[in-house]
Amino acid sequence: QKEVEQNSGPLSVPEGAIASLNCTYSDRGSQSFFWYRQYSGKSPELIMSIYSNGDKEDGRFTAQLNKASQYVSLLIRDSQPSDSATYLCAGTGGSNYKLTFGKGTLLTVNP
Amino acid sequence: EAGVVQSPRYKIIEKKQPVAFWCNPISGHNTLYWYRQNLGQGPELLIRYENEEAVDDSQLPKDRFSAERLKGVDSTLKIQPAELGDSAVYLCASSSPPGQGGNYGYTFGSGTRLTVV
Numbered sequence: 373q374k375e376v377e378q379n380s381g382p383l384s385v386p387e388g389a390i391a392s393l394n395c396t397y398s399d400r401g402s403q404s405f406f407w408y409r410q411y412s413g414k415s416p417e418l419i420m421s422i423y424s425n426g427d428k429e430d431g432r433f434t435a436q437l438n439k440a441s442q443y444v445s446l447l448i449r450d451s452q453p454s455d456s457a458t459y460l461c462a463g464t465g466g467s468n469y470k471l472t473f474g475k476g477t478l479l480t481v482n483p
Numbered sequence: 484e485a486g487v488v489q490s491p492r493y494k495i496i497e498k499k500q501p502v503a504f505w506c507n508p509i510s511g512h513n514t515l516y517w518y519r520q521n522l523g524q525g526p527e528l529l530i531r532y533e534n535e536e537a538v539d540d541s542q543l544p545k546d547r548f549s550a551e552r553l554k555g556v557d558s559t560l561k562i563q564p565a566e567l568g569d570s571a572v573y574l575c576a577s578s579s580p581p582g583q584g585g586n587y588g589y590t591f592g593s594g595t596r597l598t599v600v
Binding site for chain 1: 531
């Protein structure tokens with residue numbers, strides 16, 4: 373079964389620190405990866421996508437992909453209390469639009 | 484641009500009763516998905532439509548769940564009869580074919596929180 377695994381957390385960081393969220397996947401055919409943010413009681417919101425090995429930066433967010441190690445991560449710099457949410461990692465393979473999600477990591481940023 | 488619209492927002496029913504959820508995807512998005520999210524878990528795919536065709540329903544419990552997407556736009560997901568274990572959030576999402584750069588990102592609706600008592 374194709375799986376996406378996330379460190380279960382919860383993860384707690386002080387305001388202004390770097391939050392590091394990690395994800396591994398089992399399907400070597402997976403090509404595209406996504407990070408979603410989900411506030412309590414809300415639906416998932418896409419915040420980052422990454423398709424190639426290396427880093428991709430968008431504001432305070434950096435996604436990292438290592439296909440050889442089947443590893444995806446999300447770094448949040450200068451963490452803010454408003455970043456407190458569950459972060460979902462998801463992957464898909466080839467032309468298959470199906471996203472497989474991890475269980476999510478709950479992040480709390482303490483003021 | 485309106486996002487993915489779902490209704491109802493909340494639903495409480497007794498076990499063995501039927502229930503239906505409705506989804507209107509983003510205009511122009513020909514791919515529509517129904518996901519189920521249990522508490523503390525990530526979303527799990529129930530069914531995927533390409534236009535009006537269900538192209539992946541392998542995870543849909545077909546003994547009690549059904550779905551349709553008439554005319555390739557709105558979609559309805561039905562459970563009959565509902566069981567206690569069906570309590571979850573049912574999420575609808577839509578996407579367009581990936582353009583240059585391969586963006587497969589979905590847009591989710593607000594979801595329907597179902598409680599079966």
